[in-house]
Amino acid sequence: MIQKLTRAPWWLLVMALGIIVFIVWASRDTTYVSVWDAVREGIWTTIWISVTAYALALVLGLLIALLRRSSNIFIYQAVTFYVELVRGIPTLVLVYYLALALIPQIILNIQDLGSSFEHLVVTFNVTGGWSFDLDLGRVGSRMANFETRDFPNANRAIIALAVSYSAFLSEVFRAGLDSISIGQREAARSLGMTRWQVMRFIVLPQAIRVILPPLGNDFIAMLKESSLVSVLGVTDITRRGITRATGQFVFFPVYNIMAITYLVMTLSLSMAVKLLEMYLDRGQDR
Template sequence: MAFQTLPNGDKQDFPWWLVALAGLALALAITIAVNDLYKQVFETVSRGIGVTIFVTLTGFALACLLGLLLALAGMADSIVLRQVSRFYVEVVRGIPVLVLLFYVAFVGAPGFVSLYNSLTAPLVNAGWLEPLQVRDVSLMWRAIVALCIGYSAFIAEIFRAGIQSVDKGQIEAAKSLGLSRTQRFRLVVLPQALRVIFPPLSNDFVAMVKDSSLVSVLGVADISQAGKIYASGSFRFFESYSIVAYIYLILTIGLSLILRQVEQRMRARQSQAPA
């Protein structure tokens, strides 16, 4: 059959695109195995996979934490918190991630070092601490902070929409049971909001895997940087960037398929749950 029927009655085409993509991936994997040049390129570029994964996981975890705090501030009783949250979200969403990378790396880091040295000046003068240098601040962490800032604004809106989608009646019922605000959020609001939050949040996670390639402009040794170095030294641009694209496709499409399965299971559990 060319399609299958979903439980809600919609028709889903058979994923021929995935079959074609798997065929291309298999062909390139065989090429890597039998061709010494492609094998060498792959071994060189794959050294950056660990850095890419670390930057993505750390940056996304921090972005989720900051985004949740911004979402809660945006729904707070205090008008000051609401306005500060909205100001942050609107400003950061209007700045490209690449510009944030440069700003954090070359403006924010020196500013942080200057502030740190000012605050610790008495300890430095007493000989208890050494003054901090800009070069002491890792470029990788500068990149992680920039990705965290850039994505937290979008994630804040995702959390806000998910939290506001929870039925107000259930929150009132939780209040009548004597649950505190923290308990209501942890036991009633967040579990239900996750069903709404998960799909766009998983999309942002996959997007961060791709945007993590921007950290190569700072010299961070991720997949893109490893490919760029090899290509500039060997002038094998086609082979180098083909392998770079191949690895990113494996990571992003693999993650997309896994997260899609998780989302479908969450929906299945929701439909089977008693009303």
């Protein structure tokens, strides 16, 4: 009985009680109410950016993890270089670099490429005595007129977060794939299964159990780091809070509301991850 009481999440109960007391008290303060009305409009933006960026990071991270298992030395070295490069750059610097340097430069290159064949018409001569023209001018005109402002900062932020976390998620996937014994793979190959079939039917289903909890923790980390997109003017929780704080000089209420909002979101996700771990542990015990 004493051991169960010791393991009980008292810290969580105390924190939840503190949050409830704060909400009840703040709901009676007109300043806090007005701040909350401003900040809550950024919650959906924060969730949307986090979920979209994380989904892209999952796909890219899994692809990188699979490529790092390639027997081709050039592919392995190239992918490893990408992982180490991205992991070595702070997320904020990566957001600035991709959103304000690399992506605008790519758009300029697209404009130059579009201008080069804006009036280009390609004629194809086909056997049988007939031909047809392919007008590349429309495509070139659209490319030439594509402006930097046509690619919103929110999309740039999503790409930056996805690139940043793809390197970390690839390590999670790699650890999960390596946790499956090589004997199972060899047994599957001896039964005539291809490498893709082994990965799809043998390795991945088992690796999922291993990688789900750390993937959940990484999503929580991304949710918190999504606040960095506020530097691009994206109207998430942080940006809306900063705007209200600097506009009306109510810094203490604003940052209290922001901290509590993020805390409630991350604690809810942490409990969900914990329940998932308990469920997976029970499944393994069976």
